[in-house]
Amino acid sequence: MRRVAKSVRSLAHSFWQGLREWCGDAAYESYLRSKNRDANCCSKLSRAEFYVEQLNRRYSRPNRCC
């Protein structure tokens, strides 16, 4: 029973993570992880700065189709 509950929790967690990734909710966390991996990196954008910068880049090329 405990194993089933654990599997359900894990599945729900994966779904939630996937949903956050899909809609862009977790984009800033991905950015921070990437920056943290780069030892030479010094400056990081704030959440608000990253949000605007990311949108400007995303909507400057075709990202929605017919």
Place this chain on the structure above:
Amino acid sequence: MKRALSIVAWTAAALVGAGALGAIAMHRGEPLNAIWFVIAALCCYLVAFRFYSAFVAAKILALDDTRATPAERHDDGRDFVPTNKWVLFGHHFAAIAGPGPLVGPTLAAQFGYLPGTLWLIAGAALGGCVQDFVILFCSIRRDGKSLGQMAREEVSERGGFIAQLAVLAIMVILLAVIGLVVVNALKASPWATFTLAMTIPIALLLGLYLRYVRPGRVLEASIMGVALIVFVVVAGQWVADSPAWAHVFTLSGLSLTAAIIIYGFSASALPVWLLLAPRDYLSAFIKAGAIFSLAAGILFVRPQVLMPPITRFIDGTGPVFAGKIFPFCFITIACGAVSGFHSLISSGTTPKMILRESHARLIGYGAMLLESFVGVMAMVAACAMTPGVYFAINSPPSIVGATPEAGAATISGWGFPLQAETMSSMAHAVGEITLWNRAGGAPSLAVGMAQIFSSTIGGPRLLSIWYHFAIMFEALFILTVLDAGTRVGRFMVQELGGRIWAPFGRRGWMPGILLSSAAIVALWGYFLYQGVIDPLGGINSLWPLFGIGNQLLAAVALVVATTILLKMGKLRWIWVTLVPMAWLVTVTMTASYQKIFDPNPRIGFLSGANALLTQLAAGAVPAAKIAETHRLIFNLRLDAAVTAILACMVLILVVEAIMQWSAILSRRREAVLYESPYMATRWAPDFSGVAHDDAVGDTIGGD
């Protein structure tokens, strides 16, 4: 034992799929249950994915999971982000699924359900999915380069320039035609117009919330936004019931055109976080919800398909649009089977986020199969309504007659019995003033969807709510394509203008932003205006033009793919891209020729212009209509010129590519591939992406 079971299971899937296709093709007389469409499509997709995509992946592309993808090589947390394959599948599907697979099959239903359904399934499995998959693979191997860059490097310098110009031209036509679909859906409908108008302040509110209150918290903002949108769909009924408010939101086609043009300009020129992005978030959630609900509704209700398999209109005399089944069925279906625009997504965001090369099979091939399934569902929704009602909604008054009685008599005369009262009671049931002459596909699809949804939840009481929910869903994500497309078009105009005068190309320079936004809006706005004033309803001219443009872009993508396969030494398997390319070139060139030169004034732009000139010369045009007739003549000639230019651009690229292939095959030229050099992946074989957040750093750090 396992292998034997697998063989039995796949043989069974293939036989069931073939049986269901046979049932769809051979069935005559009694209405057919929609479940056959679902079974046929799903079995064909499963078999195509399991065998054909595996064959392309292994034999032709030789996908290599030991090779680092651009997401690993350039991981910057911005453009290049390693992403779990299912999350990226969702991203890619949300990007490629637009109004095309919903509107195209709905319009093509005038030929009957059979031709469109067969092309949706076969065209996707053998053409559209292959194009998306191969272009995605090519872009992954080239650090995420765009289709234009690949065309320039692998085919020729001129080829790249032509591809860029073709994209801009096709985008202009696309934006005009989807704008026209929205105008025809909202015309004289205060409920729908109010609902859609309210999505703008909701998007602005979310934009401010996401920028200043909780930056980047997309999920919570979207949940709030979806709740507000459901509320305004219901509130629209109160507006429609109030004479004073209904008057404010009852707009003519020309007023809606002006409103959409102003909206497009604003969305392009305003900061992206304020209006465009929050609307896109809302649209993505509602689109996903509506598409899955439609699939579930069809499975639950299992409606009868009332449209015959083939109608008399395969001879080219169709009221929705003129032209014979070949080539116009293929041009009209467009995105549901093969879409050139997908190659821009497959060589845009997706290759920069893919974790492993093998994921390209699910994302490139699989997402297009799902889009094709959306097209099949749209076909079912359109064909599940009474054929007479379908033709009444989608035919212009110049074909069926200006009054309901005349329309009902004309449509009944075609063999599709219809009474004028049926249309008025249906309009009343869905909360509209009229459903006559609402060409464009959106209203008829909304009626079909509302009938399916209301059979599942709420019954006839909720028919009007479901209808307006469906209209809002279609219009919302059409406008999302329109504003995102206008913005991208603005950057293209700035880039082109920057070559002549450098400051114009600076993205942050306000006069440049305003001028380029005005230029791109003026371009698609003019075509939209011409569609709205067209006596044949606009869709008759603009949708084929859009279909031709879209399929020509697919031909460009397949030319690039074929050239790359040839350079990879895959001559033996080159038919995989060469056959769909040859088919698309044949279809689009035939359609282009007919749209320009066909002697039937409803098909040929030039003969249409000549027919109007003859009427003018004979004095058959009233004095008040002379100026308008001159404008119509100019528009028809403009459409002919645009079609000819698009066709010529692609012919030049095809000729350039054939010369290149010939030089390579005769060893006059060395086959040079512009792939990025091999770099081994540092990720462990079981590493499956960002969803396993904590593992990312550890896996890399650990190696």
